[in-house]
Amino acid sequence: MIETRTGTSLLGHQVASPRSPDEAVLERVPNPHRDQAYLARFTAPEFTSLCPVTGQPDFAHLVIDYVPADWLVESKSLKLYLASFRNHGAFHEDCTLRIGKDLFAALEPRWLRIGAYFFPRGGMPIDVFWSKGELPAGMWVPDQGVPPYRGRG
Numbered sequence: 001m002i003e004t005r006t007g008t009s010l011l012g013h014q015v016a017s018p019r020s021p022d023e024a025v026l027e028r029v030p031n032p033h034r035d036q037a038y039l040a041r042f043t044a045p046e047f048t049s050l051c052p053v054t055g056q057p058d059f060a061h062l063v064i065d066y067v068p069a070d071w072l073v074e075s076k077s078l079k080l081y082l083a084s085f086r087n088h089g090a091f092h093e094d095c096t097l098r099i100g101k102d103l104f105a106a107l108e109p110r111w112l113r114i115g116a117y118f119f120p121r122g123g124m125p126i127d128v129f130w131s132k133g134e135l136p137a138g139m140w141v142p143d144q145g146v147p148p149y150r151g152r153g
Helices: 075-087 092-107
Strands: 003-006 025-030 040-050 057-067 071-073 111-118 127-133
Touching: 025 075, 025 092, 040 075, 057 092, 071 075, 071 092, 075 092, 092 111, 092 127
Parallel strands: 003 025
Antiparallel strands: 025 071, 040 057, 057 111, 111 127
16 A cells, blocks of 8 residues: 655655656645545556566556545655656556556545556557546536547558
């Protein structure tokens, strides 16, 4: 389980990237608008991890949407957490679900979804999607905006 801290101990300080997701910390701050249902989106178009078999790099465009309850994720800690996957060997599905589950555990949002759009390796793109929680009625959730991979077609 990812370490979660309340506050902003990383913000405003020079901090080295964690060497692995197990060393990363997700920081959270109080949501000043707990009484409102709204969507927050983080996009990480340069996510990287390693294939656990070949050690080759895998690249993905991540889109993380969540409807906060009591907590917001502090963005620098999220950036460092995602960067910690650069030397982490895991399959696409494992990386995606780990990120989603870690964020859900740290933030306890009303709803969270992650779309991971991995670039092809071996000629086949793999897209992985995960969500948890109850989407509030009437909530506007925009399309993630990542077109399916088409190659030269």
